[in-house]
Amino acid sequence: MTSTAAQGEARLEDIPGERGLPLIGHTLEVIKDPVAFGKRMREKYGPVYRTHSFFRDSVTLLGPEANEFILMDRGKNFSSEKGWWPYIGKLFPRGLMLLDFEEHKAHRHIMAAAFKTGPMKGYLERLNDEIPPRIKAWGEKGSFEFYPAIKQLSLDMATTVFLGLEPGEESRRVNKALTDMVAASMGIVRAPLPGTKMAKGIAGRRFMNDFLRKLIPERRDSDLNDIFTRLCQAKDDDGNSFTDQEIIDHMIFLWMAAHDTITSSVTTLVYELGRHRDWQQKLRDEIRSLGLNDGRLPYEKMNDLQLTEYAFKEALRLNPPVPAMPRETVREVEFQGHRIPKGTIVGLSTVSSHRDESTWPDPDKFDPMRFSPEGGAKTRHRFAWVPFGGGAHMCLGLHFAYMQAKVIMVHLLPYYEIKVPEGYKTEFQIMPLIKPKDGLPITLEAIV
Numbered sequence: 001m002t003s004t005a006a007q008g009e010a011r012l013e014d015i016p017g018e019r020g021l022p023l024i025g026h027t028l029e030v031i032k033d034p035v036a037f038g039k040r041m042r043e044k045y046g047p048v049y050r051t052h053s054f055f056r057d058s059v060t061l062l063g064p065e066a067n068e069f070i071l072m073d074r075g076k077n078f079s080s081e082k083g084w085w086p087y088i089g090k091l092f093p094r095g096l097m098l099l100d101f102e103e104h105k106a107h108r109h110i111m112a113a114a115f116k117t118g119p120m121k122g123y124l125e126r127l128n129d130e131i132p133p134r135i136k137a138w139g140e141k142g143s144f145e146f147y148p149a150i151k152q153l154s155l156d157m158a159t160t161v162f163l164g165l166e167p168g169e170e171s172r173r174v175n176k177a178l179t180d181m182v183a184a185s186m187g188i189v190r191a192p193l194p195g196t197k198m199a200k201g202i203a204g205r206r207f208m209n210d211f212l213r214k215l216i217p218e219r220r221d222s223d224l225n226d227i228f229t230r231l232c233q234a235k236d237d238d239g240n241s242f243t244d245q246e247i248i249d250h251m252i253f254l255w256m257a258a259h260d261t262i263t264s265s266v267t268t269l270v271y272e273l274g275r276h277r278d279w280q281q282k283l284r285d286e287i288r289s290l291g292l293n294d295g296r297l298p299y300e301k302m303n304d305l306q307l308t309e310y311a312f313k314e315a316l317r318l319n320p321p322v323p324a325m326p327r328e329t330v331r332e333v334e335f336q337g338h339r340i341p342k343g344t345i346v347g348l349s350t351v352s353s354h355r356d357e358s359t360w361p362d363p364d365k366f367d368p369m370r371f372s373p374e375g376g377a378k379t380r381h382r383f384a385w386v387p388f389g390g391g392a393h394m395c396l397g398l399h400f401a402y403m404q405a406k407v408i409m410v411h412l413l414p415y416y417e418i419k420v421p422e423g424y425k426t427e428f429q430i431m432p433l434i435k436p437k438d439g440l441p442i443t444l445e446a447i448v
């Protein structure tokens, strides 16, 4: 799919599109409503269009075929590192998503060892230990805002399940460093000027760097069952492992990759279950039918929670935590007759794909049965639903995400009814992060 020399060099201006307002281009429109923006551009220019946002010219490719073209990247045309770098490069350098091609493959093979069945069973035990007391505390409060509560729970998982720390001063300092880093990655000012979020984020990274480095020697030889320890001991089939600095870089990235994604997807699920009490009851019945002795979810029963999985998938469709995925072309590429020059930022839009009514009838409706075989799961294009990406960079933590969401449901739904006022609707901010603008006030009513 490369150009022929006879045609001359590809030019960005030849791709249909516009630059929007002076300087800021379409940035505000994209932040306000990326789905509506995608729709407008598609109607005007077709499924391949040029735009200018976040201070960069870029080309968006819409539709399942486009998603497959970018994500499978059979021609090794797209750099993930160069696409993501302007957003998260300073804070999360050398994270897995910021590596490309052969180097990325070698690192991914090693890291995959930390996500095999054995380690996953260990993480599940930790989740089963850590989550119930936190849900109990929510129940004691009764009425509260769900988004900050689940964000705090995710933060607590970062120190316990991810790092294997006990609660105390150490985990509090780690918590702060991690919070500062995530806040910085969302900040508008990208330079680490004094007093900015970016400066705090970079200080947080420095703290984490030193903190993790000190722990590595003991963790390389420990039988603890957290993700950090597993990463310290991870080896590929040829016995290759990570250096200390690689462990640090990957660990910090992993934590970031997991944190807001799980937070926002579980928020959407709880929101929809609050509004659809029939679905809440279906999931409750499914969980009860497992007959869990001590209330804990065993690894072997994870796949029995099928309706719960459909509901989670539907939440990820409605509000995909990674709304778009950027790449940079490393050579000229051609897609559907459009020649895209080398060095162009190319993006796929998860949000637009997931609300496209030609694939998803009544796209704004919460309907988990879309993911059942009879609901179209088997016949739909396999790149129509891409919350976890696909191809070489497909989310390595997706099973962990399902696991954590299911553990939360197993410890929540049999004991509490999630209630929101009749007819309640919240507005979600989509960029840069999916987040309910009102924090999602809910009531948990104990089931007696």
Ligand code: HEM
Pocket (backbone or CB within 6 Å): 080, 096, 097, 098, 108, 254, 257, 258, 259, 261, 262, 265, 316, 320, 321, 322, 325, 326, 386, 387, 388, 389, 390, 392, 393, 394, 395, 396, 397, 398, 400, 401
């Ligand atoms: C609902 C939760 C999650 C969602 C929606 C999600 C989404 C994604 C997406 C879309 C990508 C690919 C981005 C791209 O190709 O540009 C990705 C990559 C990644 N995710 Fe997740 N993620 C989630 C949870 C997690 C968790 C829990 C972990 C770790 C425990 C994790 C670890 C990773 C890693 C390591 C990568 C990079 C893979 C690579 O570049 O090879 N993610 N995730």
